[in-house]
Amino acid sequence: MTASSIPDLGSNSLSTSDPAAVRSWLSKHHPKQLALLDKFEIELRLGRLSSTTKAGPDGVIAAVGATSTSDRLLVTRRTVGLLKHIIGATRWKNGAQLLVLLRGLGRELHEVGGFREPVIENIVRRVMAAVREEAAGEPDGKATDTGRLSLQSILWALPQHVKSPSNRSLSRTDSHQRQSSIASEADLESTNEFPPAFYVNRPELKQTVMEAIQEIVTELEDVYGNIEDQATNHIHAGEVILTYGKSKTIERFLIAAAEKKRTFQVVVCEDSPSFGGHEMAKSLAKAGIDTIVIHDSAIFAVMARVNKVLLSAHAVLANGGLVASSGSNMVALGAYNNAVPVVVITGMFKLCPMFPHEGQDTLNDLVSPSKVMDITEIKDDLLSSVELINPVHDYVKPEHVSLYVTNVGSFQPSYIYRLLAEYYHTDDWKSFE
């Protein structure tokens, strides 16, 4: 999926979104940004990106293997920070170049280990979408544009149309720009990846793009706020609510409900072997919520008394499926069998435009088995040949999820694909492989 090289770009500008090219380009023109990227990549590779380094002497939360108890929002923020910095500092003339650069970055990050942290790629896509909007429409028309542009690109998302619709949409939406565009691009247009308007050099584009990114940042800022506002719609007095493991979002959701004078009982599954549930339970109890901690094994036993199950998300997939911390699927199944509604509480930045083709292995990762069996217990070859598996995530089928409560409202799983269109441009859906 290397982008076709664009002839009218200067030698000192990026022509292809091949990671290597991006690196070399950065190292040629923007060494500082490259170093920054390297730093980011190393932390990403070592899984320290998501872990707030409060790896105290007790070592409960340490860098390695902390992926299960880590804070996705933090990763997102840092990614945005990186992109902001690179976009702001690098030299690019028009939307096309910027998009090429962004896609290059996306692929770079994916190679380095972005596949572990889907949110990173999501954010890159978000920014790309924003850039497309900015590059396409004039600043004021943006608001109306988003809806129509993406809606149409949905309608035309069929593969064979991937190129044409955007042009067509342009021809409708901002025809005046087409006149204003340079005539020489008319012939390039067929070969080019992006609509002609993107090749217009617009000095003010950087300004507007930065503003757009700032909007994304602010949106990320009040993700929690928006979610908390809906707490009382979903938690009623005297309910018994079961949640699994630790999730900042759910924690704040529940606490918000408690603050609104709702009295309810929370059953927290410990989420062995990472024991996120313990911290969760502690903070909930501190907030005055009546909390019960159970072993994961007791889930089914307790489920009969539970009114609602809250799950957190590692990623939300295009089919409405859910990738959550390992063991969640067991909870979902139990709830499904006891006709208990499963509510997933998550920020929209976890929405991934991909489908779970590999089932359980989707976006999954196996971490060190040291928590399954300590390495000191492995005394001889008999034991060392035992296969120990410690997956981080579980895939939950959409039919086992009743509702998604997000920062932009509550939706049923079958509606997720539509949200994708709101967030990302169809041309950016394809993975950064």
Next chain:
Amino acid sequence: MGKKSKSSTAGSSSAADDAKHEAQLQAVILADPFSDTFRPTSFDRCAPMLCPLNNVILLDYTMDFCAGAGVEELFVVCVDELVEKHVNAWQQTNSAMMSVTVVRDPSLTNAGDALRELDRRDLVQSDPFLLLRGDVVANVDLQRVLQEHKERHKQDSSAIMTLLFKPVSPWNVTTPPQQDDNKGVTTKPKATYSTLRSSTEDLVVGLDTSTTVAGHAPRIFVYDDQPSQSAIKVPCSFLTACPNLDFRCDLLDCGIDICSPDVLARFSDAFDYRDIRREFVADSVAEEEEGLQQKLYAHILQPHEYAARVQDWRTYSAVSYDLLRRWCYPIVPDNLPSGYEKQFRYVQQRSHVYREQKLGRTRVGRSSVIKGGGMIGSHCFIGENCVIQGTVIGNHCHIADNVTLTNCHVWDGVSIEQGATAVNSILAYECVVKAGAKVSKGCVVGEGCIIGANMKLPTFSRITTVSKDAEGSDDDSDEFDDSDEDDEEEEGTATKAKTGSSGGGGDGGKDEVAVETDHHIVGKDGRGRLWLPSVDDDDDSDDDDDEGDQSALLAKINEMKSRSIGFDPTNLYSERKKEQESAQQDDGYSDNEADNDATMRMDEVVDDGVAFGTADTQTDGASETPTYGRQAGVDVVQELKNICLEFEPGSPMENLAIELNSYKFSQNATYSDCAMGATLAVLDLMQITPGMTPGRLVGALKSQLEVWAPLLKRLCIGTEEEKAIIVALENTAIGGGDIGTVLGVGPSFRFVLQTLHDEEVIGEDPVLTWASERRTEIARGDDNARIQLFQQQPVQDFLEWLEGESEEDDDDEDDEEDESE
């Protein structure tokens, strides 16, 4: 740059950022094992640190680890230019964050020299700096450790070093720490062990647990990884200093140290330090003087943290296995070190099998089975009906049909033909295993070697294409200790001469064929020679004659086996356990009072040294001499004597010499013991009957000496041994029994003595020294059987004559000596 990055990724409280506040963090990688455990591949195009571990160059793990630890300036100390080339290449492809400098000096022969070299060049400023071996694979986040070390060093300038340890399953279960040394006790019959630990070290660390607040690193008081030792000496002062000293034998030394620059200085001061662990750490920890103490601290890793060294092929496969099993997450095959993700992308499938997907082009026959824990690189072909289990396969490998690979490491470009099998072995770059060949467990097939069709490699054999002289020239850079080159060479040749009879690796006088290839090993169509370790004199044998090399070679071969893949250490450990326990029992009493001051023990040793002979004193000696490795309760001299007696005349004397020698090694005995044993044997063989006249006696002795003189002469390195002969004689004389009564009478003793002298078995000096000793005893006024024997007239006459003679003609004595040599 550092600042900018911080400002940019605002809100990120990342670990690496914090490191930047302080001065640039520097790290030193010793990119050479300074040992020969990786041979013979260490002669090939890949230096030890450059061999691929799970298709990633070993050194790259370490360098990536440094980058992850926030190191900004990295020094790679190496001896061969291959490493230099590789590192420079790495620098090109990789992050600009870390500047890498190669410090290459071909003359480096050990870690100590390397550090001294560093100090000389005065490169390392940062305090603290990281000191790693180039073979470290780790996922530890060092920020906290560095921080703690800094604080410690601030408070106490003598806290110069922090070592990282990983708890693994000990090869024997620890008992709760006791006040006296407790190594021998901590054993249990079932051999449990961790393959991560090299079979040649037996690490016991004494930690001060009293100070261990959670996370606070305990101070190291004892560091001892000598497997031969059965007891650890702990000065009283330590025990009083820290009441709860915790002895742990379940720790794995990760080879990651956090040092203050003083460490380098220390090495420069003590110019004879060679090994960091065995010498520097052990010594500085053992220092009793408060003033001189250098405090070393231990950081024990959390269960989820992983760090291990690839010290030999055995640990190589163990670490590879752990990486595949994701023990070292996130350092796993599907998350390659920086630089590699550009070319490769391994995707994990069920049961820990990883397949290269980016370049791809790998075809696997449908009917082939690929089982638990393995990797397959790009551009490989795997035929039908193969069974491949726990095997890492590099790029561009060609594996034909019906091949069976089990727990192997197949490097790039290897081709394996129809129906071949390989178990627990390493197939280095571009080697070929022809159809139907069998590579047995523990083998190492060097680069470019060819194993002929239907050949079966003996277990633990190592094949290489590198010629001997190439090896020789390599030696000086690879040896543990600074044995100068020609020494190496001659020993090399000695090895050649001996291997015929050594029986090591089942070879039959391979070196007689001067060509590179041992066809009887690798077959007619094969390539490569069998490699055997060369002897370096780090044994206690300070002699250069062949037997020394002989048994030393055997020892080396055994060590080589114990460091190969698939070696089952159960016997080794049970052996070790037996030794240690037996030593423990004997030390039982001495430990309590004697152990705490070593000096007293030494005295006892000296006494025993003088009082040779009768069984009981001998065992005492065995039990109390701190020279370990001798089975207690064994009368060594008696044993040696028996060996001699069992020796059937006719067969060459060399064999007996070898036997004696190897027994001497096994029991850690001296040549004096051998000499005594031999003498006693001779006396026995003389079939002395009561009433034997001195004349007959001498006749019998002469006849015996015709056979035995050469052996005795060979055994007699110096006067010490010759004197031992006399003492043996003496002891038998006063020992009673038929022999005693016969020998006991002056004339016969005198004649025997004289005959021995005439046969040039013993020279004057030993006799004279012996005489002088006895005289002093008389002067001291003690009177025993010995003295009486000594004072008998004939003996005195002999001595007088001897002394007289020795005055007049020294020179021709010398000539005779020369002839006798």
Next chain:
Amino acid sequence: MTTEGDQQKAAAAAESKKEKKKPEGLVIPPKKPKLSKAERRALQEQQRAAKAAAKQQPEPPKGAADPQNEPGKQNATKNDAGSAGKDDAARDAVQDKSDQKTVSLFSHLPPYRDPKSVVETGPHLWPKGVSLPSTTFPLHPAVIELGYQYAKGEIRGGNARCRAMLAAFHQVIGDFEPPTNNGGLTDMRHQIDQWILKPSFQYWTASCRPHSVTMGNAFTFLKTAVASLERDMTRDDMVEMIQETIDAYIRERIDLAKQAIAQQPALQLSTTSTTTTNNNNPQVFLTYGKSEAIAAIFRNMAASDQHSSSSFRVIIVDSRPLLEGKDLLLELRASGIECSYVLLNALTYVMRDVTKVYLGASALMSDGGVLGRVGTACVALSAHMHHIPVLVCCESYKISNRVQLESITGNELGDPSQVAMTTNASSSDDDDNNNNNGALKDWLETDNLRLLNLLYDLTPSEFVSGIVTELGIIPPTSVAVLLREMNPQN
């Protein structure tokens, strides 16, 4: 860790106090230091109650004991509810005074008893309603020891507990000598029943740990056996007879049954596995926790496997706190079986390759529901949703005549502090130095926070494809039939 220890002591103290307060007819040991006024009052009314109870009904109450310690009742559930209600009332009174960390949902279950409290009250406990002769007939030391082992969880698992109980009875009855002064009880059968069987069983049940169904069944069997003896037998004959019956029970119902299960023809590899020569898809069996029967099955397979155990592998799913799976793992590895070991969170991940699921059970409900080690239901459920056959293996003497709809009605509470531990080192003594880094180490201090450690859960019969007993493989629906066949007396 020291604080931890203190907390445990504190907990123990609380428990033991509650223990005494419980209107359960336990006489405070005379050697107990000094009694507060409240306690003394409590004690008096307990005694009064005890007398009253002894008068009005000789049969033991369902007090804190597991509601069904007298099988042979058809209306178990009703009775259950009733007793639970009584119990609640009783305990609430206590709760008002000392806020203790019981979960209201499960307040009908007897709270976990700290072994320490058992030590204190143990030997002096006289179950209410056992009318004894003036010469109190003391509990046999073996009984007390076993009780302590039960309480501490040293003896765990249905079979083991049942065996231990029978062995204890075997010994005690062997030692039994009819006293000269028999308080009106001339019939030795009644003596044995009244002075040995009942008291010790109630001691175990009431003050150590609620009895398992296996124990219950075995006990009823023993009672009936004793009752059905000839009245005019000599002491020795009687003892010998009883002991023989006990041995027979252990041998036939437990040990032989296990073997029979392992050798069920339907379970043999040759029949189950599709062309074992093809290594590409070997049989993959999944099991949960540890069960004697299942271990036997796999060992039998490995023994009969001509393909050197390459034709099947076993995935052992395990979960805290007991981590019994580790024992099974060692056992299977020792017999050379290829194993994977995962915790419950990886269940869905590994379920993909599984071809069959074997589960153990501690009891079979007569409606086909399976009462098993907690977590069994999760595994069965997951397998059921993946359409993988679930076979429950249990000896037929584990069949109970109770019916239970979900896991909450009849269950047992374990030591809550085990939930707070964050170590996966199998629950050994070094726990308290490992778990001190857990987030919940001070759970006793934090308000609103309670820990629940259930020991069993009930697997609905629809998740179970077949139940393997020594009598063959039956669908869960026909358990009731089997039950009827086996003990026709009811």
